[in-house]
Amino acid sequence: MQFGYFDDTRREYVITQPDTPLPWINYLGCEEYFGVISNTAGGYSFYRDARLRRLIRYRYNNASLDSSGRCIYLRDDDSSGHLFWSPTWQPVRHPLDEYECRHGLGYTIIRSKLAGIEAQIRFFIPLGENLEIWELTLTNQREGPANLSVFSAVEFCLWDAQDDATNFQRNYSIGEVEVVDNIIYHKSEYRERRNHFAYFACSEPLVGYDTQREAFLGSYRGWDSPQAVEKGQMSNSLALGWQPIGAQHVKIQMKAGEQKKIIFVLGYHENAQDEKFDPPDSQTINKSTVKAVIARYLQTNEVEKAFQALRIYWDGLLGKLQVSTPDDHTNRMVNIWNAYQVMVTFNFSRSASYFESGIGRGMGFRDSNQDLLGFMHLIPERARARILDLAATQLPSGGAYHQYQPLTNRGNNDIGSGFNDDPLWLILSVTAYIKETGDWGILDVLVPYDNQVGTEEPLYGHLQHSIQYTLERIGPHGLPLIGRADWNDCLNLNCFSDQPGQSFQTTTNKDGKVAESVFIAGLFVLAAREMVELGKKLEVAKKEGKAVGDFSLLPSPTLLQNIAEMEKAVWAAGWDGKWFRRAYDDFGRPVGSKECEEGQIFIEPQGMCIMAGLGVEDGRAALALDSVFEQLATPHGIVLHQPAYTRYYLHLGEISSYPPGYKENAGIFCHTNPWIMIAEAKIGHGDRAHDYYLRINPSARENLSELHRCEPYVYAQMIAGKDAPLHGEAKNSWLTGAAAWNYIAITQWILGIRPTYEGLEIKPVVPSGWKDFEVRRHFRGIRYLIRAERRATGNGVRLEADGKSIEGTVIPVPPAGTKEVRVLARIG
Ligand code: BGC
Ligand code: NOJ
Numbered sequence: 001m002q003f004g005y006f007d008d009t010r011r012e013y014v015i016t017q018p019d020t021p022l023p024w025i026n027y028l029g030c031e032e033y034f035g036v037i038s039n040t041a042g043g044y045s046f047y048r049d050a051r052l053r054r055l056i057r058y059r060y061n062n063a064s065l066d067s068s069g070r071c072i073y074l075r076d077d078d079s080s081g082h083l084f085w086s087p088t089w090q091p092v093r094h095p096l097d098e099y100e101c102r103h104g105l106g107y108t109i110i111r112s113k114l115a116g117i118e119a120q121i122r123f124f125i126p127l128g129e130n131l132e133i134w135e136l137t138l139t140n141q142r143e144g145p146a147n148l149s150v151f152s153a154v155e156f157c158l159w160d161a162q163d164d165a166t167n168f169q170r171n172y173s174i175g176e177v178e179v180v181d182n183i184i185y186h187k188s189e190y191r192e193r194r195n196h197f198a199y200f201a202c203s204e205p206l207v208g209y210d211t212q213r214e215a216f217l218g219s220y221r222g223w224d225s226p227q228a229v230e231k232g233q234m235s236n237s238l239a240l241g242w243q244p245i246g247a248q249h250v251k252i253q254m255k256a257g258e259q260k261k262i263i264f265v266l267g268y269h270e271n272a273q274d275e276k277f278d279p280p281d282s283q284t285i286n287k288s289t290v291k292a293v294i295a296r297y298l299q300t301n302e303v304e305k306a307f308q309a310l311r312i313y314w315d316g317l318l319g320k321l322q323v324s325t326p327d328d329h330t331n332r333m334v335n336i337w338n339a340y341q342v343m344v345t346f347n348f349s350r351s352a353s354y355f356e357s358g359i360g361r362g363m364g365f366r367d368s369n370q371d372l373l374g375f376m377h378l379i380p381e382r383a384r385a386r387i388l389d390l391a392a393t394q395l396p397s398g399g400a401y402h403q404y405q406p407l408t409n410r411g412n413n414d415i416g417s418g419f420n421d422d423p424l425w426l427i428l429s430v431t432a433y434i435k436e437t438g439d440w441g442i443l444d445v446l447v448p449y450d451n452q453v454g455t456e457e458p459l460y461g462h463l464q465h466s467i468q469y470t471l472e473r474i475g476p477h478g479l480p481l482i483g484r485a486d487w488n489d490c491l492n493l494n495c496f497s498d499q500p501g502q503s504f505q506t507t508t509n510k511d512g513k514v515a516e517s518v519f520i521a522g523l524f525v526l527a528a529r530e531m532v533e534l535g536k537k538l539e540v541a542k543k544e545g546k547a548v549g550d551f552s553l554l555p556s557p558t559l560l561q562n563i564a565e566m567e568k569a570v571w572a573a574g575w576d577g578k579w580f581r582r583a584y585d586d587f588g589r590p591v592g593s594k595e596c597e598e599g600q601i602f603i604e605p606q607g608m609c610i611m612a613g614l615g616v617e618d619g620r621a622a623l624a625l626d627s628v629f630e631q632l633a634t635p636h637g638i639v640l641h642q643p644a645y646t647r648y649y650l651h652l653g654e655i656s657s658y659p660p661g662y663k664e665n666a667g668i669f670c671h672t673n674p675w676i677m678i679a680e681a682k683i684g685h686g687d688r689a690h691d692y693y694l695r696i697n698p699s700a701r702e703n704l705s706e707l708h709r710c711e712p713y714v715y716a717q718m719i720a721g722k723d724a725p726l727h728g729e730a731k732n733s734w735l736t737g738a739a740a741w742n743y744i745a746i747t748q749w750i751l752g753i754r755p756t757y758e759g760l761e762i763k764p765v766v767p768s769g770w771k772d773f774e775v776r777r778h779f780r781g782i783r784y785l786i787r788a789e790r791r792a793t794g795n796g797v798r799l800e801a802d803g804k805s806i807e808g809t810v811i812p813v814p815p816a817g818t819k820e821v822r823v824l825a826r827i828g
Contacts, residue, residue: 001706006699006713007102011314011336013713015039015101018089021709023066023354025734026103027344028123030313033130033268036352037108037123039101040090042069043354044157047130047196047268049407050351050358054161055186055198055268056154060357067091067222068155070123070134070266073229075149076115077251084229087112087119087136091223103713105314105340107307116142126306127313129293131267135303138262140254148254151229152264153247154200155213156186162359175244177211178285179236183294184211184246191283196270199290200246203263203298207251208234213243265297317343317378323751325766325773329700330693334746337698337713341739342374346386348735351406355732362405362412365390366487367737369425374740376436377755377778383433384442391426391447391462396455398423398469402484402505410451415506420473420483421520423466427527430463431534435755438780438813440541467531470524471562475516477584478569480524482517484508485653486583487604487672488640490664491517492653493585504654516584518574518592521566522608528563529612535559537757570614579627580605580614582641585651592641599652601631602641607675610682622683628676629688636728637668637696638676639721661724662731668719670696670738674745681749681765684795689750690767693742704728715739752797753777753786759812762825764788765795780813783820792828800824 003024004015015024023038028045035045036058043066044050044058058069067090075084085094088101088110098113107124118139125132140146158164158171178185182205186198210216210228215237218227226247228234234249252260269290278286296302323334349367352358368390376383393401393411400422401411411417434440443463446456473481482493484505492504493515574581582592582602589595592602606624615621632638644666645656658665673696680689694700696719702712707728710716715738716730748754752764753775760779766788775786799806801823806812814821 002702002712003705004101004712006332006702008332008336010102010104011318012102012104013337013711015103016099018096018099018101021706024101024103024711025354026108027347027734028106028108028132029125030106030127030343030347033125033132034347034352035123035125035132036354037070038066038090038354039103039108039110040066040086041072041088041108041110041121041123042066042090044069044358045132045266046161046352046358049362049405050348051161051362052159052405052407053196053268054157054159054164054358055266057157057164060354064093066354067224071151071153071223072119072121072134072136073151073153073226074114074117074119074138075151075229075232076117077147077149077232079115082230082232083115085114087114087121093224105318105336106310113141116140117146117148122307124307124310126297127309129267129297129306130269131265131293131297133297133303133306134264134266135300136262136264137259138252138254139259140256142256144256146254148252149229149232150250150252150262151226151247152200152202153216153223153226153245154266156188156198156244156246158188159194161357165359173241175239175241177239177244177246179209179211179238180287182206184209184248185285185287186244186246187285188244190276190285195273195276196268197285198246199265199267199269199294200248201265201267201294201298202248202250203261203300204250204252206248208236208249210234210237210247211239211244212237213239213245216245216247261300263298263300263303265294267294269293319776320377320778321747322776323747323773324775325751326770327690327694329697330690330746332699333697334743338715338739338743338746339378341714341734342371342743343378345371345735345737345739346375346378346382350735353733353735356735362403363390364403365393365400365422366402366419366425369429370737371740372429373432374743376433380433380437380439384437384439387426387429387433387442388445388447388459390429391459392449392451394423394426394449394462394465396449398465398472400426401450418484418508418512419486419489419505420470420481420517421486421523423469424520424523424527426466427463427530430459431530432755434534435757436779438757440538443538463531463534467524467528467559467562470520475514475584476588477516477573478565479516479518479573479584480520481512482515482520482583483512486517486519486523488519488655488664490654490658491583491591492655493583493591493651495653496586496650497653498650504657510586514584514588515586518570518581518583518605519608521570521574522580522605522612522614525563525566525570525614526608526612528559528566532559532563533757567614570609574605574609575620576601579624580609587651591652598643598645599641599655600643601627603628603632603638603669603672603676604640607672607679610679611675613682616682621679625676625679625683625685625688633692634668634722634727635695636719637670638673638692639666639668640664640672641666644721644723659724661721661727663718666721666723668696668721670715670717670719671736671741674738674741677745678749681745681752684765686750686765686795687767689745689765693746693750696738696742715742751775755779756810759810760784761810762786762788762799762823763795763797763809764825764827766790766827768793782814782818784811784823785820786823786825788825788827790827794828796828798826800826
């Protein structure tokens with residue numbers, strides 16, 4: 001069963017019934033002001049940091065689901081029963097005659113009809129602005145005139161969303177607003193240390209407003225039946241403490257067939273410290289600095305212009321990589337939704353969704369470095385800035401803060417560091433960035449450690465430190481020590497927690513000198529090989545007299561030696577006979593081995609070790625992948641491990657805290673599946689790689705929506721594994737490394753279009769049944785028009801660029817001034 005359909009020409013997903021299994025959400029905003037919006041206009045907005053600069057409240061686990069956020073009410077002032085409804089369905093949930101929600105790229109349009117009144121609301125954030133627009137278009141489709149009341153409402157968050165949800169003894173007294181010239185200003189704490197405020201404006205004159213929540217709702221009433229809406233009368237309440245809101249009342253009269261537009265603008269503004277008040281010695285917000293922008297976006301022509309600019313912006317971004325393959329799900333995800341999700345994960349890491357409250361985590365170190373892998377080609381300058389921000393949270397030890405807050409760029413102390421895989425991911429993002437852009441200069445940029453002035457070192461030194469960090473933490477089997485956890489945050493081998501409420505990630509009861517990770521060993525080999533290659537390229541560049549900075553290059557021979565030793569350790573202690581083991585626990589016993597009672601085989605080391613090249617030449621990779629196929633693959637994707645843990649193991653940690661089949665306990669992690677796709681592609685198995693790709697491809701699962709439950713246009717973190725009662729049910733959509741990795745797997749390894757230092761590599765490993773496909777790819781300012789044609793079975797490639805045949809699989813970067821290169825790839 002489906003709850004909507006894809007409209008690929010408009011790049012929209014169209015939801016046709018409001019009661020989707022879960023709120024099906026979208027993101028607004030591209031730069032600094034952002035919103036999360038559901039198909040019924042629920043959600044919240046924030047400026048840069050979902051925790052520290054939250055504009056509106058949202059209650060995550062509320063009953064009913066998704067019942068607050070952006071509220072619009074329509075009231076039929078003519079009807080005797082005072083009919084009122086939400087044109088977005090929620091919060092009133094009055095049945096609608098028609099309903100449709102179009103989630104597009106950076107905007108959401110909800111259209112509905114009831115009692116002869118059609119309402120369409122377009123929600124979006126204009127580029128470059130810190131505000132969101134709700135453009136309401138009403139059409140009177142009745143035979144006669146209509147008198148309507150329109151109400152809007154948002155509940156303000158007192159900025160720090162964590163404090164807002166807990167510190168009521170203070171919060172109940174600090175709320176403050178101003179209502180001036182038809183605009184509601186939320187200014188809690190502006191009198192003291194904050195220099196920012198929110199505003200809520202409307203293009204029509206208000207006949208009333210409320211800013212005190214209970215005055216609007218009536219006591220003991222919810223957002224589904226506000227008293228003011230029922231009565232058709234606001235009380236012009238001014239919030240002092242309690243729960244400040246912004247609610248507006250507009251009355252309109254429409255002739256038969258008439259259409260009217262009403263614009264609501266919700267925004268965020270900062271004033272310079274010495275310009276906060278007007279008059280300067282007062283406590284009144286200086287509004288002169290924000291008036292112009294508000295006035296501008298209350299005009300319909302400006303709104304239309306801004307909307308078109310947003311469309312063009314996305315056309316440009318998506319135009320950087322477009323594919324046309326025999327498979328519609330591949331095309332749709334690569335061309336539209338997967339790229340879009342990559343942008344969203346780049347923006348928020350794991351911090352702000354309907355499941356991640358925006359309170360707990362900021363930007364994850366490993367997460368953001370991986371998100372970058374899919375994002376580079378979209379906006380390289382922003383990728384560069386992010387890399388430098390991340391590197392600045394690296395610690396002098398070479399380790400890294402696990403997370404940092406986007407507003408401050410400072411590492412989060414409550415979680416700290418000690419996740420031993422973290423620093424290695426930086427190497428992957430930096431090398432991918434240089435391959436994409438050719439911007440060697442990034443290696444020269446002086447970046448501090450832990451943001452401490454005086455500790456700056458060229459970025460290249462940070463990468464060396466990442467390598468060093470692993471080498472200084474080697475365990476009894478010669479494998480890297482795991483620390484608090486590696487990619488699998490829930491494999492907490494040094495934690496031994498027996499007290500409820502303890503964080504598995506920060507509780508460390510063991511000294512961490514024994515438990516080792518085969519996964520980190522694989523990641524190390526992958527990253528260290530990147531460093532070797534980078535070092536070689538730098539040497540060449542130096543010889544050629546190019547300015548590559550005056551940092552000393554890590555001598556490759558040492559590193560080669562380190563890699564060889566690590567590989568040896570993996571084969572000696574990390575190979576189980578038919579697959580790679582996962583780890584060694586604090587007692588020195590293997591995890592992910594046939595010797596184990598449960599958790600005998602894990603997906604992560606198979607993916608990572610083979611991506612690093614281990615066993616690719618000698619058949620052991622193929623053996624491991626067959627084991628994955630036999631033991632871990634399901635029709636809904638590949639589970640994390642088998643057998644699932646059926647009880648809590650003190651020495652394993654959070655992984656065994658989840659019921660079997662969920663999350664890290666043998667759920668299908670959409671993040672790790674692409675590693676197996678890449679591994680299969682590496683050994684030439686195009687059919688299997690693409691088959692795995694389709695099993696978790698959201699679009700391909702659209703007709704399973706009733707089971708899958710999450711949005712069919714984006715990846716979810718997890719799909720319940722085969723041990724779960726609801727095998728196939730997805731959870732935690734949107735903010736997941738699945739976005740970047742699936743994008744990489746399909747574009748770079750299955751379609752095989754890979755940036756390298758020398759140029760664009762074209763080496764497809766596609767399904768045997770594919771006769772041809774085309775790719776348009778912008779790479780270093782040049783447009784590549786690639787056509788691949790199958791001439792025989794197999795994965796051989798013969799390339800022609802602009803009619804000339806090319807040696808090997810890399811199209812060298814053409815001479816400056818070249819705008820376009822036409823490539824023909826003959827496969828077989
Ligand atoms: C995992 C969750 C876990 C959390 C702890 C995440 O990486 O996916 O399962 O509960 O970390 O912070
Ligand atoms: C989600 C976390 O954000 C990520 O860092 C981690 O690797 C996975 N869960 C697996 O635990």
